[in-house]
Amino acid sequence: MPRPPGSHGVETRGRILQTALELFTQQGYDKTSLRDIAGRLGITKAALYYYFERKEDILLELHLQLHNAGSELLDELESAEDGPARVAAWPRLVNRLIAFMLENRELILLHSRNQSAFETLARSDRNRAENTALEERFVQILSSPVIPLRDRVRMAATVGVITEVFVESARAFTDVAPEELAALAHEALADLMPAEAPTAL
Amino acid sequence: MPRPPGSHGVETRGRILQTALELFTQQGYDKTSLRDIAGRLGITKAALYYYFERKEDILLELHLQLHNAGSELLDELESAEDGPARVAAWPRLVNRLIAFMLENRELILLHSRNQSAFETLARSDRNRAENTALEERFVQILSSPVIPLRDRVRMAATVGVITEVFVESARAFTDVAPEELAALAHEALADLMPAEAPTAL
């Protein structure tokens, strides 16, 4: 069956990204050569240059995938007005946070294990405004002068819990049904940040 | 004043490690050349080889510093017998966890930002048994079959909170007095994992 011109390339391009994601995560971005990626795909290094101008561009594309998902998430976190309203809205965003971690776990692991490579990427722009680091936006949220420190600590704690349970220590819970894990995490997060403001005792 | 033979070297060796720690953290291990390190110290690249046989050995020594501190911590986490006793002991270890994060923040950041480099280090042993990754021991604790899943999730959550507040998002709290931050974190952690076992309601 003849293949329409160009359609093969789209496939290969996707396979390159998938393979790069795995290798960059396992061995690290710098320790992964283009020869490694090409070899696993059964093509040669030179062929990669048909799809990506530079090695960095492969990482950049993976970065953008995470960036897009993360931007949406941060938009939601920022959708409530800075101040007590944002604190009140926070517990309802827990589901979104968990979903984000689960849906993007591979990309998050890639990012987590290659932070320095991603920072180099950010500096060597030809990216630009869109490149405001997600983490910077998050730190800004936590630095708000109109949210009590106590609440800001709890907001950070929330994210810490979710990251630890669903990403960093996820290996310890691989044989647990995701819904069960999510339910237990939810319960813990509710203790940490109850949906209704705690009444002064 | 004449310097006893060898004593100068000890000083320089320490300065190399300190500088490497800073540069590896800021720019990443792979992006930091020996020329970078030497240049900042006002010596040449070749001089580094008098103190370290390979570039990897510099990273290895920094790794060992963290490994030693982390081993002690894990010994304490494991000091209570696996099972409910360990859960009961956990809240009392919170202070130790916080202290560990604060005392080793630079090394932890180094590790966090260069995970892949450290894993390469672990594989290319000439390290060996002592090299049991700290994270692996921690995951083992969380995987215990004789601790209820609910408690294991809380144990992981505890670490997630402390890591997030004192390391990952520490920038958001730089202008907060450490004792105040620790007090608020403590309060949050108590909600997450009360010192006395929660009585069934």
Added chain:
DNA sequence: GTCTATATTTCGATAGAC
């Protein structure tokens, strides 16, 4: 202990045929 070379290797990137 520190220097000036220089050797060695690896890798990203390009040129040009098919």
Added chain:
DNA sequence: GTCTATCGAAATATAGAC
């Protein structure tokens, strides 16, 4: 779209003088 061949640029590491 993919290949072979090669260039050029680091960077690690070594040799040997001082």
